[in-house]
Amino acid sequence: MLRITGGRVYDPANEVDGEVRDVCISGGRIVEEVTGADVRTIDAAGMVVFPGGVDVHTHVAGGALNFARAMTPENHRNAAKFTHSPELRAGVGGTTPSTFATGYLYAGLGYTTVNEAAVPVLSARHTHEELRDTPLVDKSCCVLMANNELILDLLEEGETERAKHLLAWHLWAAKGYGVKAVNPGGVTAWKWGKDAKILSEPVPGYSKVTPAKIISSMAAMVDELELPHPMHLHCNNLGAPGNIDTTIETMKVLDGHRAHMAHLQFHSYGGDDWDTLRSESVRLAEFFNEQPNLTADAGAILFGDSVTITADGPWQHLLYQLTGRKWGNLDVENETGCGVVPYTYKGTNMVNAVQWAVGLELLLLINDPWRIYLTTDHPNGACFWRYPEIIHLLMNADFRRECIEKLPDKALKRIHLPGIDREYTLSEIAIIISAGPARALGMPQKGHLGVGADADVVLYNDDSDRERMFGHPRYLLKGGEVVVEEGDIRKMVDGREFIVRPSYDDNIEEYLRPLFEQYYTMSFENYPVEMERLEGADIRECG
Amino acid sequence: MGGKVTCTLGEVKNRADFIIYWGGNPADCHPLHFSRYTLIPKGKHVPEGRKGRTMVLVDVRETPSAKHADILLQVKPGKDFEVITTLRALVKNQPVDAARVAETGLTLEQLQDFVDRMKNARFGVLFFGMGLSMTRGKHMNSAAALALVAELNAYTKFVSMPMRGHGNVTGADVVMRWTTGFPFGVSMSRGYPRFNPGEFSTIDVLVRGDNDATLVLGADPGATMPQPAIDHLARTPTIVLDPKVTHTSRLARVHITTATTGISAPGTVYRMDEIPLPLKPILESPYPTDEEVVHRILEKVKEKPAWTPASYKEVPCA
Structure with missing residues (x-):
């Protein structure tokens, strides 16, 4: 049992805004009160108390990330090192940290829950093995569905109901939590070296299936199955100049269905080519503000080295041709693909400068912090361990202006950031890093400090240097255990994995089995991930 | 490129x-x-x-x-x-x-x-x-x-x-990457992973005689490696975990017979395209699995006083 006393508590989900009050913990949960001789008290005077951070969109485990690790050992040579000790496993940080280091680095920011945003069913077993080796954080997975050809084949035949059962079956087979749609139709087109850039045009290889049809039918399926997290959507035309039209068209196609728009920064550009690229964040934010069915994460970029990892294969081929750097590509049979290209965002490059501004503009212009969350699409826009730099930029307009002054002149005409004075409050930060993403993920036990919530609590020094403050929590409690104390990781605990079991017609297996045996290369029995692979699975029944 | x-x-x-x-x-x-x-x-x-x-x-x-x-x-x-x-x-x-x-x-x-x-x-x-x-x-x-x-x-x-082969070499590569950040040729001698093929890859370490003991799992280096590497394996304590007698087990100080993975021990094998396949045993074996043996060795190692460098905190960037 534990009492945190004297700290200023920011718990926006329960409308607590910086009041000095006690937080009591027992049995891994927040409770009303604790009494007795064995209650440990943490004096939090001078500190702020937040619910543990929740990352709604990150890439920390699985085949694609491990592919990137193999491709970029040079990014780890000079990265942070983690030396083994009686408590800690060894590892490296850098752009694609090893699994144990990932857990330590997230805990070192005060984060306690992460959502791995792109998992193919075929290699989901691998993802879960890695998540098992990622300590200190609770985990969930979004499963890649929008280029699954067995599902698209059913949409082609107009068999939407059966497609829904198949989607639900796959989600359970992968032991996933949510449904991910990446460049709907475009990744399957990439299997023939093509893309799907226009929402209303048929996907290569199909006559009736268009990206728009995939988006609208899949979002409807997710709603009908009553999944806790809406469809997690990576729009078509990522990164391309002028893609704002596609993004807004996508939001219209959703027609009121719930969706989470991933890494919106990469989808808010105007212009016709790289020379005329400009920020369209104002137009996007204005439209987004009117769509209550949508949430989004920023996918902000920061200048420096990164490695881009996405299921968007055609985009990665283009990026390889643009940069001339290494290119990894891994197409996954019948389901999805993945591309890996190392990338360096340069403050002197006009395009990168616009991208940097767009990420911040979206966070500042979307007026409801409950619907836009802090991410960098780790490791695409920047590594997650650089989040405190973004928090500093959001909370301090003067610092932002200093940074804008360093941008190339020709970028300044193409962005809106210099005219924005808004500064985030601590309460708003608590929303975009914890309360908001927990709500979007549909995890009622996360992102707040009300009675019954998981005792994931972080204590930061109230420091005017917000980057230092959010980069060095004094204490972190995970499920009631004190894991970070005086800035050091002191204790190792394993995280849980959240999964959903949607209802589906059992006969769907009879439909699937012969197709699977024809098109896949493993036995059907070996395809679903066994429960034993997961550590601390927390199953939610749906639909 | x-x-x-x-x-x-x-x-x-x-x-x-x-x-x-x-x-x-x-x-x-x-x-x-x-x-x-x-x-x-x-x-x-x-x-x-x-x-x-x-x-x-x-x-x-x-x-x-x-x-x-x-x-x-x-x-x-x-x-x-x-x-x-x-x-x-x-x-x-x-x-x-x-x-x-x-x-x-x-x-x-x-x-x-x-x-x-x-x-x-x-x-x-x-x-x-x-x-x-x-x-x-x-x-x-x-x-x-x-x-x-x-x-x-x-x-x-x-x-x-x-065209990779040789048992579960892809699996070893995959697991090394997620645990250490690197695929092979990793040294843990400083307490954290360092990668340098040519310096830390197995043959180089053995040929130079850098190591004073070797644990061999699921491999038969005595059959495939250059003679100076094999000589070093024979000269120093080598421990082999293998279901069968191999070239390496013949020159080893200790050979622990283990159950054959995939036949009498469960596990995971990664195909050459890095797709993981579960292995389901069909027979029982009187021998322990590789995993059990390694765990038991680890338990004994843990009884020894912990070796930790002076500071086990995060080492700052070089």
Whole structure:
């Protein structure tokens, strides 16, 4: 049992805004009160108390990330090192940290829950093995569905109901939590070296299936199955100049269905080519503000080295041709693909400068912090361990202006950031890093400090240097255990994995089995991930 | 330059109409490759099966795989790099010197025909074996092959895949990457992972005699490594975990017999395309599994006083 006393508590989900009050913990949960001789008290005077951070969109485990690790050992040579000790496993940080280091680095920011945003069913077993080796954080997975050809084949035949059962079956087979749609139709087109850039045009290889049809039918399926997290959507035309039209068209196609728009920064550009690229964040934010069915994460970029990892294969081929750097590509049979290209965002490059501004503009212009969350699409826009730099930029307009002054002149005409004075409050930060993403993920036990919530609590020094403050929590409690104390990781605990079991017609297996045996290369029995692979699975029944 | 453009084996089965094997003999070394994944199966987009696919074998000699090939390109030993470089030039319509091409054992016409076929493929795949990656040029050969395939994607869909084998070598590579950040050649001697092939790779460590004990799991280095490495294994305490007597177990100080994974022990094997497959035991074994033995050794190690460097906090960037 534990009492945190004297700290200023920011718990926006329960409308607590910086009041000095006690937080009591027992049995891994927040409770009303604790009494007795064995209650440990943490004096939090001078500190702020937040619910543990929740990352709604990150890439920390699985085949694609491990592919990137193999491709970029040079990014780890000079990265942070983690030396083994009686408590800690060894590892490296850098752009694609090893699994144990990932857990330590997230805990070192005060984060306690992460959502791995792109998992193919075929290699989901691998993802879960890695998540098992990622300590200190609770985990969930979004499963890649929008280029699954067995599902698209059913949409082609107009068999939407059966497609829904198949989607639900796959989600359970992968032991996933949510449904991910990446460049709907475009990744399957990439299997023939093509893309799907226009929402209303048929996907290569199909006559009736268009990206728009995939988006609208899949979002409807997710709603009908009553999944806790809406469809997690990576729009078509990522990164391309002028893609704002596609993004807004996508939001219209959703027609009121719930969706989470991933890494919106990469989808808010105007212009016709790289020379005329400009920020369209104002137009996007204005439209987004009117769509209550949508949430989004920023996918902000920061200048420096990164490695881009996405299921968007055609985009990665283009990026390889643009940069001339290494290119990894891994197409996954019948389901999805993945591309890996190392990338360096340069403050002197006009395009990168616009991208940097767009990420911040979206966070500042979307007026409801409950619907836009802090991410960098780790490791695409920047590594997650650089989040405190973004928090500093959001909370301090003067610092932002200093940074804008360093941008190339020709970028300044193409962005809106210099005219924005808004500064985030601590309460708003608590929303975009914890309360908001927990709500979007549909995890009622996360992102707040009300009675019954998981005792994931972080204590930061109230420091005017917000980057230092959010980069060095004094204490972190995970499920009631004190894991970070005086800035050091002191204790190792394993995280849980959240999964959903949607209802589906059992006969769907009879439909699937012969197709699977024809098109896949493993036995059907070996395809679903066994429960034993997961550590601390927390199953939610749906639909 | 670098990276790898690849896919899972089902993509090859469902789509590939042009298949190259280079420096490998799958008929003997990967006997199910043709029938399960590449040549024979009727794929979703290759309903004709074998008739819908063209197979080219590039090798220094006519191996048993040659009878499965539509075209055999016999390269002079040690000239693979030159052939690939010529192909890369032809792909981009660059001029090449026919006399230099002749040194490779192939003619310019043969190579131009090869390039035309690659470019006209709907979905091409290059599988390469140790005849390419472990002969003169070594990793430079692999890099050239990977670059050729990446560049072909400007014209059509093309992928590549190394023909890995030797038990669960892919699995070892995959797990090393997620636990240490690096695929192989990792030293933990400072308490954190460092990667330097040539310095920390197994053969180099053994040949220099850097280590004073060796634990061998699921491998038989005594059969495949250079003699100085084997001599060092024999000279120092070597512990082998293996279901069978092997070259290495004969020279080891300790051989612990373990259950055979996949037959009497469960586990996971990663296929050459990095897809994990569960192994389900069908027989019982009186012997412990590798995992149990390693755990028991670890328990004993933990009883010793912990070795930790002076400061086990995060080491700042170099």
